């Protein structure tokens with residue numbers, strides 16, 4: 001039996017985008033609870049453009065992390081499809097999906113998840129080493145990415161010797177080093193002060209964005225809402241607002 005919470009959330013109509021980087025259709029997600037299950041995403045449709053910073057916002061429990069996890073191929077939906085740059089990712093076998101993620105998706109989290117015994121350059125190189133690139137070459141590319149994020153001079157330090165903002169820049173370098181087509185960020189500025197948070201968002205725009213790449217950022221951080229190109233707001237597992245700015249009253 002499905003537990004359907006009563007909700008007044010009204011979904012916005014789908015804005016169909018030609019040559020969308022990401023196309024989400026009919027996504028439903030249910031989790032088992034007790035003898036039944038609870039539906040937390042309700043037939044979500046969305047298209048995401050490349051070359052834009054798209055924010056996914058909404059109150060705690062509205063479904064943002066579930067949604068981004070499904071878009072990034074780390075959680076299977078109950079129903080529906082996700083196309084990432086033309087690939088229907090849930091039509092892939094498990095092994096193909098793992099490889100697709102390694103090749104095409106970069107992740108940035110609130111907790112930077114840096115390996116404490118590796119230097120900044122080594123941390124930035126991790127996805128390349130995982131993909132079999134020789135260590136020296138991988139580290140050189142890690143260093144180049146740190147330079148793009150203006151922390152080349154910190155390349156030989158360990159994470160604990162860096163500030164929160166610097167650690168987040170190392171984490172962004174790691175997310176971008178293998179030139180993924182899709183970059184997903186879950187609360188990337190939540191642990192940072194206002195100025196470092198804005199700087200991180202500016203850097204995501206300068207370094208992560210290109211016409212060939214989509215960047216989706218889950219955030220509650222209203223200090224950075226003005227930096228979005230597009231804001232999708234979720235409420236009770238539905239997209240209830242789609243625009244350049246937040247609706248009035250937020």
Ligand SMILES: Nc1ncnc2c1ncn2[C@@H]1O[C@H](COP(=O)(O)OP(=O)(O)OP(=O)(O)O)[C@@H](O)[C@H]1O
Pocket residue numbers: 031032033038040058059060061062063064065066067220
């Ligand atoms: N594994 C699970 N089993 C049962 N319910 C779950 C599970 N994961 C998430 N949920 C529920 O799904 C809903 C959406 O959760 P989700 O984490 O996607 O929300 P969110 O908007 O990211 O919240 P937050 O901002 O607090 O991270 C919540 O009601 C949550 O309790």
